[in-house]
Amino acid sequence: MEPGRWARITEIYHATIARPPEERASFVGQECHGDESLRKQVEAMVKSHERSGDFIESPAFAIAPELLIEAQTVDLIGQSIGHYQIESLLGVGGMGQVYLTRDERLGRKVALKLLPEHLTADETQLSRFKAEARSASALNHPNILTVYEIGTEGNRHFIATEFIEGITLRASLTRERMNLHDALEIAVQVASALAAAHQTGVVHRDMKPENIMLRPDGYVKVLDFGIAKLTEPRPVPDLDEIGTTAVLQTRAGLVLGTARYMSPEQTRGQTVDARSDIWSLGVVIYEMIAGVPPFHGKTPSDCIASILTTEPPPLSGVLPEAPLNLESILQKALRKNSDERYQTIKEMLADLRNLKGELEAEGSSPQTKARAESIVSKIKRHKRGVLLTLAAALLAAAAFAYSFYFVAPAPSPNEKSIAVLPFENRSEDKSNAYFTDGVQDEILTRLSKIRDLKVISRTSTQRYKNRSQKLSEIANELGVANLLEGSVQKTNDQVRINVQLIRAANDSHLWAETFDRKLTDIFSVETEVAKAIADQLRAHLTGQEEQVIAARPTDNPEAYDAYLRGLAYSLKTANTPANALGAQKYLREAVKLDPKFALSWALLSYVDARGYNSLYLQPTVALREEARQAAETALTLQPNLGEALHAKGFYHYACLKDYDTAVRYFEQARQLLPNSSRIPESLAYVARRRGQWDRSESYFNEAERLDPRNVFLLTSHAQSYMILRRFPEALRKFDQVLDITPDDLDTLANKAAIAQAEGDLPRAAALLAPLHPNADDTTALEIQVYQAILERRPAQIIPRLKEILAKPDPALGFYNGELRFWLGWAQEVAGDHAAAQESWRQARSELESFLKEQPENYQLIGDLALTDMGLGDKAAALALTEKAMAVMPIEKDALAGPASIEILARVAARLGEPDRAIAALQKLLSIPYAGPLATGLPLTPALLWLDPMFDPLRNDPRFQKLAESPTAK
C-alpha cells in the first residue's frame, strides 16, 4: 500500500471512531466523498474496530501456551504402551491424545488416552486426579464409557477405555436443532449416567456436548468422568469479587466452549458438587432444544458474566411448541443458587422421564430424520477456509466424525437389556429343580460375559419363580426390555429345553426354540441359546466372548449334576454353616468326578474362602489350603476363566488378607465378567477391610446396580452401615431385603440388634419375639441371648441353651463352645454364680480344643479370653487378648481388627483395670468396626449403659461421659 494512502485511511479511521457509533457511517461518507475504494477500506476498519472485541488483546502466550509445547508427533503408531499396541491416532483433546489400540492380552480394541505431560507433572494434582479417576472407573453403567485401566508406563500416564464408534453430541448439534424426542432421549440417558455416578460420589465437573457420544444404535455414552479434576482450580471459599476475578484470570486461556457449560459456582472457583453437573446438563438440554446455548459471549469472560447475571431466554421464544414442563425442568436446573436447583439428579431424571412418557403418550414424537444426510448438507453449505469462529471449528468436528457415523434407526436405549427368568421345572421328579435352576444359571452366566448386553443377575430374578405377575411389569421392575422364559424337562439322560425370548414392551416373541438333546449335550444347548439371544438383541460379540460362551465346563454329566447342586447351595440367601457345608460337599464331589472341571474348582475355592473368612466353615489350616489349591487348579485348567481369577483373588483376600493381589485378580476377572456383581461386591469387601469406607460404599452401590435384588449383597451392605453406626440407612437396606424375602429370620434379628445398639430394648424384643432360630443359625440365636442379658432377664433363654448344648452339632465346631460361654454369662446375670463357673470351665476346654487347628480364628481366641475373664483368670485373659490383637491387627483389617480391642475393654473392665478399659472404649467409640459379639455391631453409648459386663465401670465419671456421648439415644 502506498504510504500516503495508508496515512489517509488511518486519519479518517481515528476521526471516525472518536465519534458516537450512530454518526460514524455518515461521517465516513462525507470524508471519503468521491473515493469509493477509500470509503470501503475505512468502513471495513471501522466495522472491524466495532467487532474486534478482545481480539489479540490477551498475549499469545496466555491464549495458547499449548503452542509453546512441543507438538507430539504421531510416531507412537506401531509402538506399544504396556500391553496396548497403538494402531492409529483417533483424536487430540485438551486432555491429551487418544489412540486406537489393541489390547494384546485380551485381543480387543481399546481407546487409550495419553494425558499431556503438563497436566501430570504436578504430583498433588495427579494424585487427586487418580483418586477421582479410580472411583470413576468403578462406575459400571450402560451410559458411562467404561474405563478399563488407569496406568503409567514410564512417564506416560494413560487411561484405557472401551472403544466406541459414534459421534459427539457436539458434532450432531452442528446440524439444525435436534427434535424434542431425540433431545429428551439423550437427556434421559445422560441423566441416568450422572445419577449412577453421583450415587457413588463421583461428580463429572465437565459436562458438555463434547463429552457425550452418540452411538449409531442409539446408546448415549458419557465420557471423561472426573478428568476435569486435573485442571480444576483449588476451591475459593467465598463468592466475593476477588474470587471471581481470580478465576477469570486463572482461566485466561479457558476455552469458550468449556466456559459455556460451567455452573455459576464453578466460574467462581468454589467447591463443586453434584448440583453443578445438574446445571451443566440443563445447559446442554437447552442447547439441544433451542439450537443455541443459554449463556454466551464473545469471550470466556463475557460468557461467565452471562452465566452469573442473565436469565436464559424462554424456550418458547425459540420453539413455540416447547412443553411447559420442559421449561420448568430447565428453570429448575438453571437456578443460579445451587440450593434452589434440583438437589439430586434423580429428581431431574424422574421429571425428564415423566415428560418423555407424556410426550410419547400424546404421540407427539416426530419422526427422526436421517441425520447423516442433514449433517452433510450443512457442512457443504458452510465450506470455509480459515477457521476463525468456533462454529466453523465445530463443523469440522462433524466433518471428521462423519466417517464414523452409520445411518441406523435408533432403537430405544435399553434394547440390549435382558433378564433371564427362573425356568420352569417340567421333570416328573420335582427334586430335579436344582437342574432346571442350573440350566437357567448357565445361560445367564454366558450372557453376562457379553459386554454389550445388560444382564440382570440371577439372584435378582429368583423372586419371580412361580410368578403370577405380568411380564411387562416384571420387565419394568427389573429395568430391562427383554425377558427370557424357559422350561426344562429331564428324564434319565434326556433333556428337553424350551426357551422363549420376549420383548416386554409389546409382549411379542422375538425368538423361541425347543431343544431335545442328550444330557451330555447340555452345554452346546446353553451356548446356542446365549448366541441366539445375543444375535436377536443385536449385541456385539467379540471373538474372545464367543469363545468364552462356547466353553464346555465338563464332559461328565454326573460331575455337572453335582456342581449344579453345590451351586444351588452357594446361592442361597443366608450364609449359614448349613449352606456352606452343603455347597462344599457337592462341589468336592463334582471335582472328584471330573478333576478337569475348572468352573467347579473355582466355585469350591470361593465357597471355602468365604466360609474361612466369615467363620461359617471352621477356619482351619486345611480349609485354607483347600481354597488355595482349588483356585490354582481352576486357573491351571483354564487360565482365562473369570470365575477362576475371581476365586484366586478371593482366596488372597479372605485367607491371606493380601489385598493388593486380590484386587489385581478381581480387576482381571472383571474384564472377563463385565456384568457380574461379584467383582464389585468383592472389591467392596476389600475396601472395607482396608478402612476405605467410602470406596467400599461405592463398590456396594455398583454391585447393587448390577444385581439389585441380591439379598446377600444387600445384607452385606446393610452390615457396612451397622459398622459405621449409620443405623437408619442400615434399617432401610434391611427393609429392602424384607421386601424381597419377607419374614427373613436373619434380617429381622439384625434389625433387633440395631434396636439394641440404639438402646431401644422393647423394639428389639418385639422383633425377636416371633423368631425361633435353630442352633446352626448362630447369629440370630446369639442376638436373642444378648437381648436377654441386656434386659437382665436371662431366665427363659437358659433352658433353650441347655437344650441345644445337650446335643451339640459337631459341624458347628467352636460355635458350641461360644454358646456355652453365653450360657455361663446368662447364668451369671441370673445370679447363679456356681453354674456359671461350671459352664465356663466346660466352655474353656471345648474352645481350647480348636486352637491348634484354627490358629488364626480371632473370634475363638476372643471367646477364650472372655471365658477366662469369667473364670477370673486375669493373666490368661489378657494374654489371649494380646494374641487376638496380634492375629488380627487393625492395620491389616480395619473391620475386624478392633474387635480384639473390645475384648480388651470387656476383660479390663471386669478384672479391675479401669484405666485400660476406658482408654480402649474411648478408642472404640471413635471408629467404625465389626464388634466381637454375634451381632457384629460396634459398641454404642447405649450399649455401654445396658451391658452388664461394664457394670464395674458405672461409677467412673469417664465412663459416664462416654455413655452420655451425643450418639446415645
Place this chain on the structure above:
Amino acid sequence: MAAASSVQQQVTQFLVDWSSGDTGALDKLIPLVQPELHRLAHYYMSREGEGHTLQTTALVNEAYLQFVDKTHPRWQNRPHFFAVAAQLMRRIMVDHARQRHALKRGGAAQKVTLDEAALVTETRAAELLALDEALENLAAFDPRMSKIVEMRYFGGLSTEEIAEVLKVHPNTVMRDWSAAKAWLYAALSGEEC
C-alpha cells in the same frame, strides 16, 4: 549477585548480536532458549489450576532473569530485552503452530477431533499462522505498527514499555495499536482494506 553463567553470557551475546543486525544469531539463540521456554510453558500450564496467572510478562521476566547476563555492558535495558524476547517468542510460537498445522493436515483422514479444546488449539494454530502472515503484510507498509503488535501480543509489553523502546509517546502507541488491530481483524476476516 552470582556471576553470570556461561549460558547467560552466551544468550546475552547472541541477543546483542541479533539486535545489532546479525540474523544468524537468532538461529543459535533458539536452541538455547527453547527447552527452558518449554519447561516454563509446562510449568505455567500445570499451575493454571493453582490460581497462578498466565502472563507473558511473568514468563518473559523469568526468562530475562535466567538468560540475561545483567552485567553485560550493552544489556541493561529491560524493555529493550523484552522487545527482542517478543520477536523470539513470535518466532518460536509460529514455528510450533506450523508444526501443529502440518500434523493436523497429515493425519486428518483418520482422525476425529474429540473435544473442542483440541479443535481450538488447532484453530489457534491456524489463526496464529494467519496473524503472522498479516503482520508481515502490515510491516510492508507500516513497520512500526507491526512491531507494536509484536511487542504487545507476543512479548506482553505494556503501552509504556513499548513507548520507551520505540521512543514515542504512549498515545502514539495506543493509536497505532487501535488501527493495527482493526486492520488485522479485517484482514483475517477476509475483508479488503
